Amino acid sequence: MAWKRNLPYLALLIAILFPIFVRDPYFLHAAIMILFSAYLASSWNIIGGLAGQHSFGHSAFLGIGAYSSTLLLLYLNIPPFLGMILGGMIASLVSIGIGYPCFKLRGPYFALSTLAFTEIFRIVVTTTETIGGIDLRGAAGILIPLRKGNSFLNFQFADKTFYYYIILAMLFLILFIYKRMEKSRLGIFLSAIRDNEEAARSLGISATRYKMIALIVSGFFGATAGTFYAQFFLYIEPILFSSALSIEILLVAIVGGAGTLTGPLIGALMLTPVSEMTRAYLGGTYAGVQLILYGAILVAVMMFAPQGIVPPLSRRYRSLFERRA
Amino acid sequence: MAFFVIQGLHKHFGGLVAVRDFSMTIERGEIVGLIGPNGAGKTTLFNVITGFHSPQRGQILFKSKNLVGLGPDKICQLGIVRTFQIVMPFQTLTVLDNAKVAAFCRTRSNEEATQSSMEILEFLGLKDKIHLPAGNLTLSQKKKLEMARALATQPEVLLLDETLAGLNATEIEGMVETVRKIRAEKGVAIVAVEHVMRAVMKISDRIVVMDQGQKIAEGPPQEVVRNPEVIKAYLGEEYGPA
Amino acid sequence: MFSLIEATIGGILMGGLYGFIAVSLSLIFGVAKIVNFAHGALLMVAMFFVYWILVLLKIDPYLAALLAAAFLFFFGYFFQNFFIEPILKREKETAPLTVILLTSGLMLMLENIALLLFGADYRMVKTSYTGKSWSVGGMMIIQPRMIGFLLSLILVFLLELYLRKTNLGRAIRATSQDREAARLMGIDDYRVYKIVFGIGTTMLGFAGSFLSSFYYIHPAIGEIFVLKSFVIVVLGGLGSISGALLAGIIVGVIESLGAQFMNSAMTESLIFIIFIAFLVVKPTGLLGKRRE
Numbered sequence: 029m030a031w032k033r034n035l036p037y038l039a040l041l042i043a044i045l046f047p048i049f050v051r052d053p054y055f056l057h058a059a060i061m062i063l064f065s066a067y068l069a070s071s072w073n074i075i076g077g078l079a080g081q082h083s084f085g086h087s088a089f090l091g092i093g094a095y096s097s098t099l100l101l102l103y104l105n106i107p108p109f110l111g112m113i114l115g116g117m118i119a120s121l122v123s124i125g126i127g128y129p130c131f132k133l134r135g136p137y138f139a140l141s142t143l144a145f146t147e148i149f150r151i152v153v154t155t156t157e158t159i160g161g162i163d164l165r166g167a168a169g170i171l172i173p174l175r176k177g178n179s180f181l182n183f184q185f186a187d188k189t190f191y192y193y194i195i196l197a198m199l200f201l202i203l204f205i206y207k208r209m210e211k212s213r214l215g216i217f218l219s220a221i222r223d224n225e226e227a228a229r230s231l232g233i234s235a236t237r238y239k240m241i242a243l244i245v246s247g248f249f250g251a252t253a254g255t256f257y258a259q260f261f262l263y264i265e266p267i268l269f270s271s272a273l274s275i276e277i278l279l280v281a282i283v284g285g286a287g288t289l290t291g292p293l294i295g296a297l298m299l300t301p302v303s304e305m306t307r308a309y310l311g312g313t314y315a316g317v318q319l320i321l322y323g324a325i326l327v328a329v330m331m332f333a334p335q336g337i338v339p340p341l342s343r344r345y346r347s348l349f350e351r352r353a
Numbered sequence: 354m355a356f357f358v359i360q361g362l363h364k365h366f367g368g369l370v371a372v373r374d375f376s377m378t379i380e381r382g383e384i385v386g387l388i389g390p391n392g393a394g395k396t397t398l399f400n401v402i403t404g405f406h407s408p409q410r411g412q413i414l415f416k417s418k419n420l421v422g423l424g425p426d427k428i429c430q431l432g433i434v435r436t437f438q439i440v441m442p443f444q445t446l447t448v449l450d451n452a453k454v455a456a457f458c459r460t461r462s463n464e465e466a467t468q469s470s471m472e473i474l475e476f477l478g479l480k481d482k483i484h485l486p487a488g489n490l491t492l493s494q495k496k497k498l499e500m501a502r503a504l505a506t507q508p509e510v511l512l513l514d515e516t517l518a519g520l521n522a523t524e525i526e527g528m529v530e531t532v533r534k535i536r537a538e539k540g541v542a543i544v545a546v547e548h549v550m551r552a553v554m555k556i557s558d559r560i561v562v563m564d565q566g567q568k569i570a571e572g573p574p575q576e577v578v579r580n581p582e583v584i585k586a587y588l589g590e591e592y593g594p595a
Numbered sequence: 596m597f598s599l600i601e602a603t604i605g606g607i608l609m610g611g612l613y614g615f616i617a618v619s620l621s622l623i624f625g626v627a628k629i630v631n632f633a634h635g636a637l638l639m640v641a642m643f644f645v646y647w648i649l650v651l652l653k654i655d656p657y658l659a660a661l662l663a664a665a666f667l668f669f670f671g672y673f674f675q676n677f678f679i680e681p682i683l684k685r686e687k688e689t690a691p692l693t694v695i696l697l698t699s700g701l702m703l704m705l706e707n708i709a710l711l712l713f714g715a716d717y718r719m720v721k722t723s724y725t726g727k728s729w730s731v732g733g734m735m736i737i738q739p740r741m742i743g744f745l746l747s748l749i750l751v752f753l754l755e756l757y758l759r760k761t762n763l764g765r766a767i768r769a770t771s772q773d774r775e776a777a778r779l780m781g782i783d784d785y786r787v788y789k790i791v792f793g794i795g796t797t798m799l800g801f802a803g804s805f806l807s808s809f810y811y812i813h814p815a816i817g818e819i820f821v822l823k824s825f826v827i828v829v830l831g832g833l834g835s836i837s838g839a840l841l842a843g844i845i846v847g848v849i850e851s852l853g854a855q856f857m858n859s860a861m862t863e864s865l866i867f868i869i870f871i872a873f874l875v876v877k878p879t880g881l882l883g884k885r886r887e
Contacts, residue, residue, distance in 0.1 A: 326700030
């Protein structure tokens with residue numbers, strides 16, 4: 029049984045050693061995409077899984093992060109790592125504006141209002157050419173000037189291995205934070221709100237305040253993912269704000285298991301290879317086919333395993349964790 | 354200073370009057386049974402007291418502070434807590450965590466919350482279940498958990514909503530004892546909505562009867578049960594006063 | 596001034612159709628409590644169905660409407676029966692998220708299968724009256740829009756009659772008001788949901804054929820319609836057919852007038868902003884009957 033308990037450490041070890049043994053750039057790229065997807069889904073997991081508020085507008089944060097750090101770089105020469113933090117803070121501020129009206133609503137109305145918000149952002153960014161002298165380029169998107177070599181200052185690396193370790197570290201960090209949150213006062217409050225908001229309120233919890241906190245944290249990390257995206261692909265466009273992307277993000281978390289620590293990671297491990305492989309084999313029409321499969325997986329998961337993959341598996345682990353606790 | 358006073362409470366939903374010009378007082382540490390036929394407005398009364406609904410008229414004064422207009426979380430912090438007719442445990446949390454949710458109402462410290470939760474859970478006989486997910490408990494255990502949660506907020510007034518529904522005779526005996534213990538050891542004032550008559554009679558210092566949103570009788574259990582208006586409310590015209 | 600009136604009329608006509616689509620959503624959402632994110636995608640399916648019937652069988656879209664309606668009815672009934680019902684039965688309360696995600700998955704599939712099969716080109720149905728308009732008092736009224744508008748009103752009227760006069764219609768209304776009570780009265784609520792979903796998609800079949808004569812056809816147009824429909828349903832008040840129609844017309848007029856002053860994409864965001872403001876201030880909508 030000991031090997032089961034050590035599984036997380038083994039996985040971490042494999043992850044760290046991966047780029048050393050696997051040199052093929054295609055696989056490295058795929059691995060980066062998996063980790064990125066897991067990171068993004070984990071950021072959603074804070075508001076959607078732990079707090080149980082199923083936001084359909086998470087791509088708004090991705091977009092805000094990407095555009096913030098990029099514009100700060102292009103206009104104020106702020107290094108992207110710093111821009112990442114600033115972008116996160118901007119997203120947190122915006123999340124307050126989003127949360128305030130949306131948290132007054134429940135269930136499907138909440139989902140729809142978050143979706144409406146991200147669509148508003150998409151439309152505004154697509155149709156606005158310039159705001160106060162800043163050129164958003166609308167639907168054409170913004171290209172980030174290529175800098176040669178490997179540089180942390182520029183957050184650009186010719187050697188993709190750097191990106192791999194950065195996103196791995198980010199993922200480790202967010203999972204660590206999530207785990208600490210789960211058992212903390214905040215985490216227990218959020219779980220209570222998720223399970224039964226009325227009962228939670230009757231026990232003295234200000235549901236709105238804590239949901240807002242969860243959204244602020246979730247927004248911050250979602251935005252940091254946006255900066256990573258921008259610096260990895262060196263191109264950003266309004267489609268980052270689309271509601272379809274929001275659905276993809278939450279799909280990853282849901283398939284793996286929303287509200288669990290490893291759910292988003294498992295979801296990413298399952299879904300990202302699907303999209304990478306369809307891209308490899310079907311080239312031009314790839315975008316469509318990948319989504320057909322995503323749609324089918326979504327339908328199948330909802331029919332047969334709406335909790336996702338992790339919860340049924342983790343029941344076997346639970347006795348293990350009980351003894352640890 | 355009066356402890357807990359409800360004055361002239363009036364709550365309607367559209368055309369339906371749920372609570373009509375209702376007044377009552379509660380003394381520190383007393384157990385009040387609240388009875389009445391179904392639909393009498395008892396649960397609505399609880400909902401209004403705990404801030405889930407706003408009354409159109411009336412005041413609720415707890416230690417001279419008006420509760421009307423405050424949210425449920427604020428009211429709980431002031432010291433008034435309720436249990437629900439249909440148990441509402443936090444399914445994905447353990448029994449211990451369920452209690453901690455409530456305990457955190459009084460402290461920010463994880464250690465303190467854990468400790469006071471453990472104490473209450475032990476008091477209610479749930480000590481060996483603390484690491485189980487709340488969803489796995491039996492009904493009577495869930496009801497105890499519901500009570501443990503409420504007690505963990507260290508209330509001064511505890512509103513119990515049909516705690517005995519669905520329990521068998523032994524479990525009812527046990528619960529009655531528990532409620533007695535709670536009042537004896539914690540000094541909490543209790544208002545219990547109940548349909549199980551013999552339990553209500555045994556345990557209440559005083560009974561208030563509601564029918565169609567109004568208070569129709571009040572007094573010691575023996576008196577109330579012989580009151581013709583009360584009999585009429587439950588059994589209908591033929592059994593009422595001639 | 597003149598163009599404003601013309602725009603307003605155009606907005607009313609389009610709005611009527613929006614309202615019609617919203618009514619179909621309101622039926623599904625209101626009675627069966629199902630958040631159908633695939634609603635727009637199903638409309639898109641109807642439009643393509645009508646398009647191909649025209650191209651392959653040379654049947655006029657308005658005649659093909661009946662075929663489209665029948666096709667969509669069976670599709671909706673089938674989907675409700677095999678996919679949604681098991682979930683409703685499994686989860687005791689109407690599980691909002693599971694069904695939302697299920698229908699989102701359906702939407703993703705329908706849209707991208709259409710994209711794969713038909714490509715991303717914009718298509719138009721070309722008939723004898725496409726692009727024709729009547730001149731009334733010097734203003735242009737586009738024929739297909741007017742026809743679509745009138746037919747929609749007629750169909751909604753028929754729907755109202757059906758709901759009020761027939762037994763099944765009464766069963767539907769009963770279920771939407773209180774499903775527990777309806778069940779106790781002997782109504783099989785699962786059958787009601789199937790029928791309602793079928794009626795909803797049938798209406799989409801009609802709407803698709805009305806739209807095809809003047810609206811472009813593209814695999815992704817469902818996305819615009821689904822959000823707009825939800826906005827209209829909420830604005831009009833859940834459970835109110837006349838509310839949905841009225842709200843649809845209002846949205847159509849706002850869009851149309853807005854397009855006179857700003858680009859059309861911005862008018863879309865205007866509608867979303869109004870939506871959010873409405874949800875916060877008056878969640879029951881303009882004519883809504885639902886209590887919170």
